[in-house]
Amino acid sequence: MNYISSDLKVVGTRPIRPDGVDKVTGRALFSADTRSAGMIWGKIKRSPHAHARIVSIDTSKAEALPGVRAVVTSADFPEISSEMAFVGEGPMNFRDLSDNIMARGKVLYEGHALAAVAANTQAIADEAIALIDVVYEVLPHVIDVDEAMKADAPVLHADMFTAGVNPKPATPSNIAKVVTFKKGDIDAGFAAAEVIFEDSYTTKPVHQAYIEPHACLATYNPDGQVTIHASSQGHFMIRAYTAKLLGIDMANIRVNPAEIGGGFGGKTLIYLEPVAVALSRKSGKPVKMQMTREDVFRASGPTSGASVTVKLGAKKDGTIVAAQQVLKFQAGAYAGSPIGPGCMCGFAMYDIENIDVLGYDVVSNRPKVAAYRAPGAPISSFAVECAVDDLARMLGMDPLALREKNAAVNGTKTHYGPTHANIGYTQVLEATRAHPHWKAPLAEGHGRGLAVGFWFNIGGESSATVHVNEDGSVVVATGSPDVGGSRASMGMMAAEVLGIDISKVRATIADTASIGYTFVTGGSRVTFATGMAVTQATEKVVEQLKARAAQTWDIPVDAVEWRDGKAYPAGTNAGAFEPLDLAAIALKQARTGGPINSEVSINAQGAGAGFGAHICDVAVDKETGKVEIIRYTAIQDVGKAIHPSYVEGQIQGGAVQGIGWALSEEYIYNDKGLMENPGFLDYRCPVASDLPMIEAVLVEVPNPRHPFGARGVGEVPIIPPMAAISNAIKGATGLRMPDLPMSPPKVRAAMDAAG
Amino acid sequence: MSSLSYAAPTSVDAAVKLLAGASGLAKVLSGGTDLLVQMRAGRFKPELIVDTKKIPGVIGIREENGAFIIGAGTPGAVVEAHAGLTAAWPGLVEALDLIGSTQVQGRCSLAGNLCNASPAADSVPALYAAAAVAVVVGPNGTREVPVEQIPTGPGRTSLARDEFILEFKLPARPARSSDAYLRFIPRTEMDIAVVGCGISVTLDANGVCTAARCSLGAVAPTVLLVQAMADILVGNKLDADTLAKLDAAAQAAAKPISDKRGTAEYRTKIAGVLARRTAAIAFDRASGKATGKTH
Amino acid sequence: MSKSHVTTTINGEAAEFLCETQQTLLDVLRDVVGLTGAKEGCASGDCGACSVLIDGTLVCSCLVLGVEAEGKAITTIEGIAQGDHLHPIQQKFLEHAALQCGFCTPGLIVATKALLDENPNPTETEARYWLAGNLCRCTGYDKVIRAVMDAAAVMRGETV
Structure with missing residues (x-):
């Protein structure tokens, strides 16, 4: 059923989330909060070098230390053959994942795990870690993406021959893959252009910087059954990876989803769980592990840094006729940067006849990248949206007008294949032009920037169950970890379908043994795909409720209708019965056929693409180069806001992560390839005093493929900020800042260079 | 296992x-x-921690004939709440207040900031500018040491292993005196200073500077007391010419390194910028034109 | 290794615990006392997730030794609600959707309590600077600040 044009009573309101009280009282249990009787502590020994051969590992002294229960190295893990996995948000090779959690032969970045210890106390475990003797042969390292692509760069993997080129290269390199997307005839496009603009851009790796470090508690029982408590964006993902990496049947692994303290893509793969299970197997004890903040920065996934060029050709009237982009993405130590989405998203907001995009996936001696909110798109769009802004200046056009003139519409064929359908980009641009911020006068010395962003959003496998309790209250369970309030929206959709008050519905997250397979919380898919599963499961419950009423009244089920939480006879012909409400039917469910429940598992298709536009005003201190965000507005097509507060929250939070990416966040390496800022002191996430309020403007163009019209929301808002800010700085200073972060020293240097 | 008492x-x-x-x-x-963070990072492994906060005088502020005595371990939040001290030494109070978060303010102290001996410590340039004196206690009794003689290099001090600072003395202020401290950081809070500048001045009735002490942080292995900057201020009003000379003197005095927080070139320029801005605040305050916080 | 015996008050109740010198108050609260509301996000005083009050003063419990709690009164997130009634700050965080993942929320609420105890009528700028030591990666702080300002108004008796 489709509720898009219905009179909605619950969807679109702002009830308090079901897990709210636990979270404001400190009762919510996150990964590190779980305990088990007899639990011991696991710690990981990590590489102090950026690149080295492991000559030997001597664990004998650690094993001899009183209180040490187990020590493991890669020898305790099965060798895994090269096999691509699609378990997390991006493609992952099982062998690489195995190597990443416990190095085999070589360490490929500072912080790379190479041994682990379990001991009675954390202090003993720390001491044991220090007692593990490792002999390294330090190898030359490479950090920068352009350096890593050079012919004489140190090669990380002797078996890496660039994929996607023909013929296959004869020698290994750090280029894992080449990706190309072409539309039209790029040469003819540039030949027809009257104005051509070209520039180069760089971005630094930035970390998701969730405040909760990775942690888990694992128990391996003597019968081979494993229980894991861990926070993640997908407990089925933890099960799949742990099963594969340790050679355990999935049925023998039960993963309980702890509350997750932020993920943003970074918890769509694993680091600790197989190690904790291996330590538990060896020690016979439950093993708890948690990363330090330094471990999180050094050894869990940031997103790629990149080097990007953009070339645009346009007619004098502003029609863009040719667009070319070359993207070089750092993958970290193993193949698998988000180069694909990077190549897809930069030009997807535009209707351009001739497009040519070339992308490189490049390894270097950094932690393996993990997904980060719209993986790849922010990097790509930073370059494109700066270039479009400069093209507008060359053409003497208003930057919004240039985007309006070239905007993708329904029916526009993208350069990566699909044709846009049911998109709300036009409405986003209309809302942008109409917004008071766009028209507000600028203060002296301030600059205003605009940038747009696109994310395709995904659907995928989701499972949901709906249980009608004996008293008529309802429990909804899904397999989707709740990273930002999704339990509230799941309960709301169920309440809407049932026609009952939201207070009568409680939504929860079931463990891997208690619900069907559900893909990770990522790709902005949960409200769309899991919401669809919840809606369908609730509709099945409604059918059962109608059937029970029909049975009670002894009339055909199609003579019963359900509205406002009650069964009614469908018409006068059906008979004159008093309506039966949910509680009344629930009370008698045992006598009318047993418990009323349903489970739905789907592979949801039709995730509606998302578009957003951000307007940013900045002030630039011309002496220090410091940029202050004065006003910020984010406009986005959200399809239908199920719980508008959490939709706004996604947009506000995404925008602020983008502001950090733009101005202050970066991985800083020294000449030994070691990270210099693995803490929140010098990895500078925005703090409350850095920011104004972030105005989120919800444009609602329903996605017809979702019962309530929802489309993914969480990823689009991190895409536009970097270019919006760079464009605003250009407005304030006349200078283009093409390199992220646009930190005070860089801005001041640019001003000095310009005189 | 090592044991810590x-x-x-x-x-x-x-x-x-x-x-x-x-x-x-x-x-x-x-x-x-600082201590707990450094212990956790393994910078050192002490066998004994001596918590001085229960020693009389270590926490608290008192005024004696216009001079202020601040207990060495008095938390930033307590210092900031002291109206008399804030009126007399707004720059010093602000400098201490800039260290870390509100949470850190509940704990951080002048003695800790000074003895951690970081060249980027926020309160230290202000202490230097204030001509503060550290009252050092040890086995041979008490000695009074100008604060600029305490740090000797990054993480090193002139204190003997059995000495510690009991309190700081700030001299009584002549009329038309005040101070200011500014630091530059990339965010608005929570960062370590890229450059810091403390300036204390006394003016005559015409606004001419009669005494000055100037300091720079994070531009050398220790905080610098810069006589050349003070020399430019003394005998002058804060006009454009004086400001330009002050900027140049600060840049000349700065001998920074490039690191994750800023390049040497950038730090040098910012030293000049901050010198001008800090002096402007200090002069305004001394002449009674301005009060209140700068951030 | 010998442990120290510490007598203290936690959330209004007399409490005793044994701890090693190097254990921080955060370690003690979480691993010894069993109060896991205060979170470890950094263990270096940079994220504020472990915020507690000691004798009413806001601190990072990761930057305090457990032994320093002797004779003090500690308030943690578990002690903010008044009996079975949420504190107005907690209620406003819920109403304004000022949390997404909720991991930083205990620290933010404790820090807000300290703010409003000291300054019942903060400006938005004062609230933002006071809370600058509490990192939140989900919300962009917008709804957090709105919740704080609204809670302040309620506590002043201006609105309900």
């Missing part, structure tokens, strides 16, 4: 005896906002 003596003598008697490394704990 803790003591919270209630007299100077007891504390000194503990420090002197320790066979391994002993560390003085006041606010702990």
Whole structure:
């Protein structure tokens, strides 16, 4: 059923989330909060070098230390053959994942795990870690993406021959893959252009910087059954990876989803769980592990840094006729940067006849990248949206007008294949032009920037169950970890379908043994795909409720209708019965056929693409180069806001992560390839005093493929900020800042260079 | 396993005896906002921690004939709440207030900031500019040491292993005197200073500077007391010419390194910028034109 | 290794615990006392997730030794609600959707309590600077600040 044009009573309101009280009282249990009787502590020994051969590992002294229960190295893990996995948000090779959690032969970045210890106390475990003797042969390292692509760069993997080129290269390199997307005839496009603009851009790796470090508690029982408590964006993902990496049947692994303290893509793969299970197997004890903040920065996934060029050709009237982009993405130590989405998203907001995009996936001696909110798109769009802004200046056009003139519409064929359908980009641009911020006068010395962003959003496998309790209250369970309030929206959709008050519905997250397979919380898919599963499961419950009423009244089920939480006879012909409400039917469910429940598992298709536009005003201190965000507005097509507060929250939070990416966040390496800022002191996430309020403007163009019209929301808002800010700085200073972060020293240097 | 002991003596003598008697490394704990972080990072492994906060005088502020005596371990939040001190030494109070978060303000102290001996410490340039004197206690009694003689290099001080700072003395202020401290950081809070600048001045009735002390942080291995900057201010009003010379003197005095927080070139330029801005605030305050916080 | 015996008050109740010198108050609260509301996000005083009050003063419990709690009164997130009634700050965080993952929320609420105890009528700028030591990666702080300002108004008796 489709509720898009219905009179909605619950969807679109702002009830308090079901897990709210636990979270404001400190009762919510996150990964590190779980305990088990007899639990011991696991710690990981990590590489102090950026690149080295492991000559030997001597664990004998650690094993001899009183209180040490187990020590493991890669020898305790099965060798895994090269096999691509699609378990997390991006493609992952099982062998690489195995190597990443416990190095085999070589360490490929500072912080790379190479041994682990379990001991009675954390202090003993720390001491044991220090007692593990490792002999390294330090190898030359490479950090920068352009350096890593050079012919004489140190090669990380002797078996890496660039994929996607023909013929296959004869020698290994750090280029894992080449990706190309072409539309039209790029040469003819540039030949027809009257104005051509070209520039180069760089971005630094930035970390998701969730405040909760990775942690888990694992128990391996003597019968081979494993229980894991861990926070993640997908407990089925933890099960799949742990099963594969340790050679355990999935049925023998039960993963309980702890509350997750932020993920943003970074918890769509694993680091600790197989190690904790291996330590538990060896020690016979439950093993708890948690990363330090330094471990999180050094050894869990940031997103790629990149080097990007953009070339645009346009007619004098502003029609863009040719667009070319070359993207070089750092993958970290193993193949698998988000180069694909990077190549897809930069030009997807535009209707351009001739497009040519070339992308490189490049390894270097950094932690393996993990997904980060719209993986790849922010990097790509930073370059494109700066270039479009400069093209507008060359053409003497208003930057919004240039985007309006070239905007993708329904029916526009993208350069990566699909044709846009049911998109709300036009409405986003209309809302942008109409917004008071766009028209507000600028203060002296301030600059205003605009940038747009696109994310395709995904659907995928989701499972949901709906249980009608004996008293008529309802429990909804899904397999989707709740990273930002999704339990509230799941309960709301169920309440809407049932026609009952939201207070009568409680939504929860079931463990891997208690619900069907559900893909990770990522790709902005949960409200769309899991919401669809919840809606369908609730509709099945409604059918059962109608059937029970029909049975009670002894009339055909199609003579019963359900509205406002009650069964009614469908018409006068059906008979004159008093309506039966949910509680009344629930009370008698045992006598009318047993418990009323349903489970739905789907592979949801039709995730509606998302578009957003951000307007940013900045002030630039011309002496220090410091940029202050004065006003910020984010406009986005959200399809239908199920719980508008959490939709706004996604947009506000995404925008602020983008502001950090733009101005202050970066991985800083020294000449030994070691990270210099693995803490929140010098990895500078925005703090409350850095920011104004972030105005989120919800444009609602329903996605017809979702019962309530929802489309993914969480990823689009991190895409536009970097270019919006760079464009605003250009407005304030006349200078283009093409390199992220646009930190005070860089801005001041640019001003000095310009005189 | 190594074992770490803790003591919270209630007299100077007891504390000194503990420090002197320790066979391994002993560390003085006041606010702990640097000490605990460094212990966790493994920078050092003390065998004894001597918590000085229960010693009379270590926490608290008193005024004696216009001079202020600040207990060495007095938390930033307590210092900031002292109206008299804030009126007399707004720059110093602001500098201490800039260290870390509100949470850190609940613990951090002048002595900790000084003895951590970071060249980027926020309160230290302001202490130098204020001509503060550290009252150092040890086995041979009490000695008074100008603060600029305490840090000797990054993480190093001139204190003996059995000495610690009991309190700081700030001199009484002549009329038309005030101070200011500014630091530059990339965010608005929570960062370590890229450059810091403290300036204390006394003006005559015409606004001409009659005395000045100027300092720069994070541009050398220790905080610098820059006489050349003071020389430019003394005898002058803060006009464009004086400001330009002050900027140049600050840049000339700065000998920074490039690191994750800023390049040497950038730091040098910012030293000049901050010198001008800090002087402007200090002069305004001394002439009664401005009060209140700068951030 | 010998442990220290510490007598203290936690959330209004007399409490005793044994701890090693190097254990921080955060370690003690979480691993010894069993109060896991205060979170470890950094263990270096940079994220504020472990915020507690000691004798009413806001601190990072990761930057305090457990032994320093002797004779003090500690308030953690578990002690903010008044009996079975949420504190107005907690209620406003819920109403304004000022949390997404909720991991930083205990620290933010404790820090807000300290703010409003000291300054019942903060400006938005004062609230933002006071809370600058509490990192939140989900919300962009917008709804957090709105919740704080609204809670302040309620506590002043201006609105309900």
